[in-house]
Amino acid sequence: MSIDKDPGVLSLAKRLEMSRLKDENARLRVELASRVQALDATGAHYCRNAGVLLDETSRTATCRGCEKTRDLFDVLLEYAHHERNFAFAQKDKQNEIKRLAVELLELKKERANLRAAIRRGKASGG
Ligand SMILES: [Zn+2]
Numbered sequence: 001m002s003i004d005k006d007p008g009v010l011s012l013a014k015r016l017e018m019s020r021l022k023d024e025n026a027r028l029r030v031e032l033a034s035r036v037q038a039l040d041a042t043g044a045h046y047c048r049n050a051g052v053l054l055d056e057t058s059r060t061a062t063c064r065g066c067e068k069t070r071d072l073f074d075v076l077l078e079y080a081h082h083e084r085n086f087a088f089a090q091k092d093k094q095n096e097i098k099r100l101a102v103e104l105l106e107l108k109k110e111r112a113n114l115r116a117a118i119r120r121g122k123a124s125g126g
Contacts, residue, residue: 045070052078 039046050065052075061070 045074 045063045066045068047063047065050063052070053062053064054060054075055062059072061072061075062068063070
């Protein structure tokens with residue numbers, strides 16, 4: 001039996017690999033925690049698509065996801081980006097509708113031509 005097929009050697013290799021992976025996981029957890037702490041310190045906000053609650057009286061914006069007070073300029077910027085993306089998507093849809101209308105017109109013409117060809121075929125006794 002070759003040494004790498006020996007069950008004892010294999011399980012030792014697996015145990016070493018598992019131990020190495022556990023150490024790596026522990027190191028990554030520490031790194032992740034420190035990065036999250038650093039991000040929190042910058043006041044950055046990371047809830048995606050959570051929505052914002054606007055209070056007109058206090059003139060504040062609060063995240064619906066984590067209830068953090070949001071920077072008003074950041075909120076305005078997000079609205080502007082969403083608005084622009086919506087406008088682009090709408091323009092795309094309008095172009096698609098125009099393209100499909102042209103295709104529909106061509107298909108109607110083709111159908112009319114085919115019907116006329118069938119009528120001519122019947123008239124000439126074919
Ligand atoms: Zn949030």
